[in-house]
Amino acid sequence: MISYRSVTKRFADGTVAVQDFSLDVPRGTLTVLAGSSGCGKTTLMRMVNRMVDPSSGQVLVDGEDVAGRDPVALRRRIGYVMQNSGLLPHRTVAQNIATVPRLNGVDRRAARRRTGEMMELVGLDAKLADRYPAQLSGGQQQRVGVARGLAADPDILLMDEPFGAVDPLVRSELQRQLRQLHGQIGTTILFVTHDMDEALALGDQIVLLRAGADIAQQGTPREFVAEPANDFVRTFLGLDRGQRTLHRERAADGSIVVVDAHGRPAGVLAEPDGRPDDGAHPGAAADGGPRPGIQDAPGA
Amino acid sequence: MISYRSVTKRFADGTVAVQDFSLDVPRGTLTVLAGSSGCGKTTLMRMVNRMVDPSSGQVLVDGEDVAGRDPVALRRRIGYVMQNSGLLPHRTVAQNIATVPRLNGVDRRAARRRTGEMMELVGLDAKLADRYPAQLSGGQQQRVGVARGLAADPDILLMDEPFGAVDPLVRSELQRQLRQLHGQIGTTILFVTHDMDEALALGDQIVLLRAGADIAQQGTPREFVAEPANDFVRTFLGLDRGQRTLHRERAADGSIVVVDAHGRPAGVLAEPDGRPDDGAHPGAAADGGPRPGIQDAPGA
């Protein structure tokens, strides 16, 4: 559990990156901080592991103010995954993953074993262990980043736009894996993105921020789409440009294509059992369906 | 009209980037080359203005093989816009836009006038004319790049992931503008992206490539969504992971939310007139609705 209590951050140059921000991140959830560039997402995230100290207010982890904790020790208990993976370029994959265990004094043998487990967990081929980051693809690097973040079995995992730099194909695969992983390990994850699609796909809870880390809306993905709190949220979701207001059209093969206001196809409408919708059962499976991962997804 | 005739490109190091590729790009259309990283998109595009010469096969522009044309003269007749804009950092916005007219010997006065027109066309404030690229935001830089590409009134505009580096909010705005611009000027545009959403949003025609520029499918956006040719296309579209197979669910406020297989909301279903769908009129406005830009988009 992470709690922000009226946190403000004013940088030395006078920039107020975060103004009077309060939020609870419940234990075991995946909370997404979304918002466009410069709104203070990274600053908020870095307050948790004391890479940034708040100018006023408090950040609590499990009820205890982090200001009172030794930063180095604190950071070793909190995983951190960043954009472009932030891997140490002069360390092999295995050495990167083993960083925190090794810093914590775990012996070489045990660290190596842990590395193997972690690579398996994030779906990395064991053969890659002795490569250097530059010898990996972007997606592989991100996986190593996640593995490294998890290697010391942290209570909290901070992820700062971890998938921002990878191919969209790889990105959605990584997102899928992260959801699955989160279901498995139940670590509290704080995830930063400026991509609303990603936020909707991943978050148990989404916090959409304006400049200065001003909360525009906080809620589940579904609440965001169905009940955007204000115009800012609508704009950010693309609702005001009709991107998320969809129309049905019948395609040549008879299936129902759902298109947005620009005629851009969003997908094919299907019945809950996965067969294409013939248009005969409107309203089926309405009212707040099952959580992802619980329902057997069609085609998955 | 651009035609590729059995084009193959083998680089000096032996990489075969393009293998026996043939395609017609009809005059005045916006054709998107899509496909993941390294599949040969940039290589194909650069064959048109002879930045790359094919190892075998021909590239014809208006029926004439470009191999017979002087590269410098050819390039001045073909606009080119690339990721990160490629602006000259030591030239002002106006000087950057006027590059090709000036190279073509247009006098300073006339070039300046043309610059003004171009800036208006791409929606750039005239006050920015004397700024340097570093003083612009990423989105503004891309607009300057587009203006520069169009300044010499080219018959063909090549765009290589022009919006890859900008904020998603700005990106969708740039995409909207590009469609509008294309409607206005009717230049033949060859557009490269690895983002399928972008391809669906922009293309009159989409060509999805596998490694080696092997065509996986070629068609309109609607054909792609409704009739993906094979598993590769389905995967690339995200159909196989259910991302584009949508279900209706009723939200708390009674509106119909369309969600994908993971429960990730794709949007709110509406009637063609823009009111939220009450679920009572299935199949309405089926069969290949109006082209974007012609219909008055709701909320636009």
Place this chain on the structure above:
Amino acid sequence: MNWVLDNLPLIADRTWAHLATSLPAILAALVISVPLGWLAHRYRILNGPVLTGAGLMYAIPSLPLFIVLPVLIGTGVRDVVNVVVALTLYGVALLVRSVADGLDGVPPEARGAAVALGYPPLRRFLTVDLPLAGPVILSGLRVVAVSTVSLCTVGAVLGIPSLGLLFTDGFQRGILAEILTGIVLTVVLALALDRLLVVLGRLAMPWTRAEAGA
């Protein structure tokens, strides 16, 4: 080339003396430059003074420096220590900038990642910042090695043994072969040292090859 064959022991002696003077200077320059470069990198206010000061040191003519140094550090004029110290100063003048540049060039993501992972500061400097600055420092060190070996010859004017004595002696006696031998050996020594550093660098920084190949 008769001269060379007739004087092999002398040449070996001079070469050995040359190495014995320049190698310690190169090493000392490296050891001193790292903390100085770190200061220049870490504290912006020190950056200007340290780097300009280092640059100007290079503008001091070597001959008077060789003569003044003994007064300042209290050694005998013919003491090899003088030349080693003088060469070290010139080496530091070049290398401080490389160290500062190298540290400045450490990717902020890597540095940030190391902080986030919970590296204590000193350990981070030694095991993350310094190795990542390594390639830039190495290229600076190569320049220092080459120019130190070359500069070492000036000490001969004061009679401090090095290959430079072949120049002064050959000059007085008008023996071109002797001067040429000195020049060739100095260049060979410098370039051999340069190669050696490249090889050592490759061994010490295996990831640079991976990056080049990727």
Place this chain on the structure above:
Amino acid sequence: MNQLWEAVLWCLDPAHWTGPSGIAARSLEHLGYTLLAVVIAAAIAVPIGWWVGHTGRGRGAAVALSGAARALPTLGVLTLTALLLGIGLAGPMTAFVILAVPSILAAAYAGFEAVDRRVIDAARAQGYTGAQVLWQIEVPLGLPVLVGGLRSAALQVVATATLAAYVGAGGLGRYLFLGLKTQDYAMMLGSSLLVVVLALVLDGVFALAGRAAVPRGVTVARRGVNA
């Protein structure tokens, strides 16, 4: 430190400043040698460096060449050329030029290499010819680095130009050798101080030139000014 003070007094003595072998004349000579050497070295190194940077060819050779030039001991080159060419400026000038070439050569191609490849690629795609890319993009954008190279070359030469006096030419080295041989340490140290002052002046001039060489668009980028 007493010695240093006497050296300063020597420099400040107006009697030492005038006449054909006064400090003023010798300093000008010294400066002249330095600039001449840098100009000659630039005339050799800049075209080669630009060619290497522009074509991307011969980089290995250029690196090896500047490495070898750096390794050439100035004293050796000086004595050798003196024996071959006799007294006068030709010998020392050869040595100074060899000294100045590596920095300038490296700066000339490094300046080009520092130019963002995408910018050049974009320019070619707009229809710039090779020569236009060279003169309108690579040269202006590579200039600051080149000026930096000229700066360090000039500093190295100004210190080494004292050796011109070794073989009968002028410059501040005259005082240096005279002071050295006659145990006039005030004169010897004084002339060294003058060389350092000259270096400071040159350094300042090149720093200004370097700043002026940075194209405005790049200056604003560095300052991080934003829209």
Place this chain on the structure above:
Amino acid sequence: GSSDPLGGQDTASGSSSATGGTGGSGDALVIGSQQYYSNEIIAELYAQALEAEGYTVERDYQIGQREVYLPEVESGAIDVMPEYGGNLLQYYDAEATATSPEDIQAALTEVLPQGLRPLEPAEATDQDSYNVTRAFAEKHSLTSLADLKNVDEPLKVAANSEFETRPYGPAGLKEAYGVDVTVVPVEDSGGPLTVKALVDGDVQLADIYSADPSIAAEDLVTLEDPENLILPQNVTPIASEAVDEEAAAIIEKVNAKLTPEALIGLNRESVEKEASSEDIAQAWLAGQGLS
């Protein structure tokens, strides 16, 4: 003096042995030499002669300047040093008036610091001398410095820079012979560059050491010095107290055979045959029956 930055320090003689040695045993005699090939040959003569008589010798050659090596001699780090009478005297007594070899030797005994003594000088000298090319001498019928005042073109003399300030330099020449010259400094102590400058016609006069074989090789004319402007520079070894009478006698025996012609011959071996000092000394000593 004590304000001399080069003086007064102890010098570690770590930089020794160009041609071998015995590795610093306590009773070894240390023989030094100037950074001048001819001086090194003389030192090598002494060294080999001493070795032939069973002495252990350490060589410490090619030391830059008087200011550098004399303090080492004074401190006992060097035991034997071949010197030149006139210049050595002027080093210790700038006001000295002695002009004949005998007077100089007598004066040296006076001024040398405690513990040092000059050994018997050789007949060989190696002193500054004004030289012109044969062609120039014939054109202006020159044999002596006094004849220079008849030359109507401006005279430039190539010499080390300190020549400018020496008593036998331009000022002395003016005073003794009424001749005006300007100095072109060439820092090779009358070496090949100076000779080349003279032969090439860059200068009209050159200060060249009298034992330099190039005077003969280039067919130069050394101008006579009837006013004794230039101090004689007889080869004069100085010795520390570590040099016992027997060793001194050995050195003096070498000196006795060292005529001006012999010294020029030795130098020629070095410059023209490019032989090492070791080989030159060995051959010469054998020829003189001294080894």
